[in-house]
Amino acid sequence: MTMTMTQHNVKKLIAEKNKLDLQIKREKEQQRKDRTRRLIRKGALLEKYFNIEELTVEETEIFLKELLEKIKRS
Template identity: 55%
Template structure:
């Protein structure tokens, strides 16, 4: 095997490792996004928070935060 071929293989290996890491990160990000959407939907459903702004939702959650943390 020539040095050039070996260098090409190492470069290809490095690129494949980068691609794998990028795919893993993308999968983690998508899973987090899905989880946040699901939790937001549950918040709207159980607290009837469909018309609340982000600030109002934060105040609502802050009101119940200590109760939830104690349980």
């Protein structure tokens, strides 16, 4: 039993859609990994230059808000 041209075209379109969906998924995953890496690197720089390793996340936020206020007043 042979496929009609329409059936063939539908299968081809489904395959193309699946390929595009996979490509989109890979791109989103790469963007997430890139963001995670960037955030880790920035956090490490903050700890290094401001010596805030011992602060909690909440304390770090307060520190940064206070620093921003001092910079705005300068």
